[in-house]
Amino acid sequence: MSKVVASAIAGALSLTSAGGLTMVQALDRDTVTFSVDGVSQQAKVKPGTVKQALAQQGITVGPHDDVQPSLDSEIHDGQVITVNYGRRVVVTIDGKKVVRWTTAKNVSEVLEQLNQSDPDNLVSVSRSLDISRAGLSFSMQTAKHVTVTVAGKTQTVTAVGTVADAFKAAKVDVDSNDIVNPGFGTPLADGMKISLTMVDQKTQKRRVSVPFATKKVKDSALAKGETEITVKGVNGINEETWTAVFKDGKKVSEKKVSSKVVKAPVAQVVKVGTRTSDPSSSTSSSSRRSSSGSSASQASSSNPVTSGTTCVASTYGEGDGTAGGPTASGETFNPSAFTAASRTLPLGSTIRVTNVNNGRTVTVRINDRGPYVGGRCLDLSTAAMNAIAPGEGLVTVRYS
Known part of the structure; x- marks a missing residue:
């Protein structure tokens, strides 16, 4: 070069x-x-x-x-x-705070680093959310494996949150009467055992018999020690409402909550003899009662009906469900009152009825219509029939 x-x-x-x-x-x-x-x-x-x-x-x-x-x-x-670049991440896991510096770019990577990538875990932010250099704070609840027992049947479920969430995961409906252990708001823990006792209340209606009372009336016309039933007692009927409690289908208790009268009982009236004097005294006493006149609530063997209509009379009111019902006159039917039903006699009129077999006579007021069975002319109340023919259902009578 x-x-x-x-x-x-x-x-x-x-x-x-x-x-x-x-x-x-x-x-x-x-x-x-x-x-x-x-x-x-x-x-x-x-x-x-x-x-x-x-x-x-x-x-x-x-x-x-x-x-x-x-x-x-x-x-x-x-x-x-x-x-x-490192990022400061604060994660609150099941209430406990964890602070970590990480180079992870998104939430999913952080969860992997924390061994919390279980898809059943509940995270407060999107798993794909990017983490800026400013860092990030979020929370999460980890999924728990628990057992739920309902009416003796057990299943294992995975859920996040409280006992209430476990029932949702198990697809079990719970109402306010049911017994849950532990309570709905209890946080879940791995291996927790949860039980549900299903409680149902059912209303039941029952008809029960109400015994009749017995009323004793002293009567000087009867000898001492003698008795005579003038009004035959009839049991009543009450309708009771009961509430029964069932646990897992088995009845554990019941309670009566109300009661109403369906048919009132008819008191039995019994005459009790008090006469201790001689027969002549009794006859004199009887004559005085006859002279004073008989009332509609008493029967007499004196002054029977000797002319008028003769036919067969029946009775109603005893155990046939008519007690307490309406009559043709508009008043409530009382089997203990001395009344009768007729197809033709004016409502409100009063007649005397005699049992042709024993001569006993009773005065009754017509307040209803009937009977509608051929050959019968009157339908006597229970009290009226017992006054002239105790315990009988049909009797030949004469009335005027």
Whole structure:
């Protein structure tokens, strides 16, 4: 090489580049790829360490950031430097706070690092949510494996939250009467045993017999020690309402909550003899009662009906469900009153009725219509029939 050429080359190498570097310095550069949080860019840097290369690019890293290769590593041409910034993540797991610095880019990656990636876990944010360099706070509830026993049948379910959520997972409907152990608001724990006792209340109606009372009336017309039933007693009927409690289908208790009268009982009236005097005295006493006249509530064997209509009379009111019902006159039927039903006699009229077999006579008031059976002319109340023919259902009578 000629001295002229060599001198020219040396002069050229000693020239300063436009950037202030000599040509030798300008040519001494390495091509490096910087990957920062997954974003890559190439740049030419002076030889040196990773730390120096990052500084040339204005990339600052801290103690929680991950740099590969290490900051002290020497770079070379074609080098790839990876920087992943650390992020402060606060996760509240089942009420307990966990603080962690991580280079994870989204919530899903954080959950994997915490071994909490179970898809049944309930996370307060989306699992795909990106985490900025500012960090993130979120909460989660872990899924629990529990057993639910209902009416003796047990199943295992996975649920998040409370006992109420376990029943939802088990597809069991619970109402306010049911007994749950532990309570609905109890937080779930792995292996928890939950039981449900199904409680039902059912209303039942029952008809019960009400015994009749007995009323004793002293009667001087009867000898002492003798008795005579003038009104035959009839049991009443009450309708009772009961509430029964069932647990898992078995009745455990019941309680009567109300009662109403369906048919009132008819008191039995019994005459009790008190006469201790001789028969003649009794006859005199009887004559005085006859002279004073008989009332509609008494029967007499004196002054029977000797002319008028003769027919068969029946009775109603005793155990046939008519007691307490309406009559044709509009009044309520009372079997203990001395009344009768007739198809033709005026309502409100009074007649005397005699049993042709024994001569006993009773005065009754017509307040109803009937009977509607051929051959019968009157339907006597229970009290009226017992006054002239105790215990009989049909009797031949004469009335006027």
